[in-house]
Amino acid sequence: MRMPILSAIAFSLAVPLASFAQTYKYEPAAVTLQGKLLSAPGETSDGKKITFPALQLTNPITVQGDQETPTEKGVVLMHMVLDQKMMGTFKNLKGKSVSVTGAMFHSDNGNHQTNVLITPSVITPAK
Numbered sequence: 001m002r003m004p005i006l007s008a009i010a011f012s013l014a015v016p017l018a019s020f021a022q023t024y025k026y027e028p029a030a031v032t033l034q035g036k037l038l039s040a041p042g043e044t045s046d047g048k049k050i051t052f053p054a055l056q057l058t059n060p061i062t063v064q065g066d067q068e069t070p071t072e073k074g075v076v077l078m079h080m081v082l083d084q085k086m087m088g089t090f091k092n093l094k095g096k097s098v099s100v101t102g103a104m105f106h107s108d109n110g111n112h113q114t115n116v117l118i119t120p121s122v123i124t125p126a127k
Contacts, residue, residue, distance in 0.1 A: 023062045026069055027103035033078075033118070034058045034126060037094045040077060045110030052113045053080040053090050055100055063116050069106045072115050078104070079114040089123045097126035 024031045033055065040054035055078045065071040080100075082090055102120035 042113035
């Protein structure tokens with residue numbers, strides 16, 4: 001009798017978190033996400049090692065695609081596309097937990113380091 005219960009518990013714990021991920025849409029929809037700012041390792045299309053500004057999400061998300069853009073599941077790291085003002089904010093808050101509001105889009109060239117990117121309009125420290 002114990003084995004079926006333990007098996008059921010083990011199975012329920014093994015279900016990937018991505019199946020419980022909140023779903024968002026690509027631009028023009030504005031989204032607010034929580035995570036930690038970091039400089040992530042990447043590589044240019046010619047193989048040069050780089051770092052890029054990134055948001056490591058607190059929880060995985062799904063980004064719903066359409067006829068032209070694929071759906072991405074289990075997204076936990078996003079390349080951030082920053083203007084000069086946002087880069088200053090990023091540098092001041094790097095390593096900290098934040099809330100980021102912006103628009104997401106799908107990678108479309110070799111300079112993009114993740115499948116889903118975000119262009120933030122607001123970055124604030126987490127409460």
